[in-house]
Amino acid sequence: MIELRNIKKSFGKNEVLKDVSVSVNDSDVVVILGPSGSGKTTLLRCINFLEKADSGILKVNRDVINLKNAGKKEIQDIRKRVSFVFQHYNLFANKTAIENVAEGLIVTKKMKKTEAIKIAAEHLEWVGLSDRKDFYPSELSGGQQQRVGIARAVAMDPEVILFDEPTSALDPELVGDILNLIKKVARKGIAMIVVTHEMSFAQEVANKVIFMDGGYVVEEGRPEDIFIHPKEERTRAFLSKIVPLEPMYNI
Amino acid sequence: MGQIFDIRLIPEYTVKLLSGIPTTLLLFILVTVLSLILGMAFALIKIQNIPFLYQIVAILISYARSVPGIVQLFVVFYGMPILIEEFTGVNATLWDPLLFVVIAYTFNTSVFFCEAMRTAIESLDKGQFEAGFSVGMSYPQVFIRIILPQAVRISLPTLEINACTMMKETALAYTIGVTTDIMGRATILGGRSYHLLEADISASILFLILNFILVIVFSRINKKFFTFKRKESVAV
Secondary structure (H helix, E strand, C coil), rough: CCEEEEEEEEEEEEEEEEEEEEECCCCCEEEECCCCCCCCCHHHHHHCCCCCCCEEEEECCCCEECCCCHHHHHHHHHHHHHEEEECCCCCCCCCCCHHHHHHHHHCCCCCCHHHHHHHHHHHHHCCHHHHHCCCCCCHHHHHHHHHHHHHHHHCCCCCCCEEEEECCCCCHHHHHHHHHHHHHHHCCCCCCEEEEHHHHHHHHHHHEEEEEEEEEEEECHHHHHHCCCCHHHHHHHHHHHEEHCCCCCCC | CCCCCCHHHHHHHHHHHHHHHHHHHHHHHHHHHHHHHHHHHHHHHHHHCCHHHHHHHHHHHHHHHHHHHHHHHHHHHHHHHHHHHHHHHHCCCHHHHHHHHHHHHHHHHHHHHHHHHHHHHHHCCHHHHHHHHHHCCCHHHHHHHHHHHHHHHHHHHHHHHHHHHHHHHHHHHHHCCCCCCHHHHHHHHHHHHHHHHHHHHHHHHHHHHHHHHHHHHHHHHHHCCCCCCHHHHHHH
């Protein structure tokens, strides 16, 4: 279980997160929606310390960590248990696909190289990229790179995976593949927090939707409540812009 | 002494100057290795913006960039023994001048290596660091395993140019009494026979060949270690 309490974060004078609290149960799929600049990505990045929050508490199962003054050890410990999938994949450019997946296992999980490679191969197969295991990122398409990114995240056997707009940089025709793969991750029972603009994905997969705007959580609830009966005017306005009126066209 | 310029002497001198290659190569390799280490340290100091050390590196960089190589060599050769004697009481004036050549050129070259590597590291996508952090790696682990190989790849052409420049500039060592390298030998050979120009042309030939080899070595290193593509796809 992951809980975030009273997270605040500013970049200079720009207050991005004003006071955000979120909780995620085991095997929850939480989708965060919101207009750009609402702080979704920053929230995600604060969870595994890619950004340092100005204040706030992070609870991962029994561990309680102060986001502001966590020590190096604590941060590395959290990062081992919380994986991250990036919008721009961020595969290690000097490593092959399989090495990308094995890297964390070898360096931070202290596995033997042969064992790590074996696990990495299994995960590459699981994402359907066995035949590309010796390819470098520059030789892979965007969709393939993101598959490796997801394999890298899952291979760490994390308690939660954070997805930061995992399909935003992809060709439209590849988006569906990656979303299906993320569903497959969800079926594994790993908890995840997904920042996305894919409404149909949110409706189908999420068991909790959070709508953020202006550095606050405006509304949260089950997808059917948020999408069909949003309580807040702001949520309604946002959804009416994003969800097409004709459901036919909403692929 | 017959003609002023005797072209027939050139092959003979070229062969004789071969005996200078070991010293020139030794200088080159020592300075390159030391400069890589020191240059990386300088680059890290600049990137991490470590107070005090940052200022020292900044001063060194301006010094190496603006002061002519021969002046740097003289300052090290005549200045360092005084400093050493002042602080340790050891008389360094009779130490092998090669040592001072190595020190002077390492200072100079490491500064250029530092700038090449610093800019390469800064040109890398921030996401490379973040990806490393996201799987729980520490800064040094990310730096060594992920960042450094990519930075070397990017900076390799600049490192190569600076290394080539350094190799030929080591010829200045003869001005402080080094006689065993290519230029030292050429000076002696030409001075004795009054055929200095022939000796210099022979030295030119050797430096040309050395540089040519160096370029090939660098391109091999680049292909073998820093391409980050499968072998089959590189061959295409």
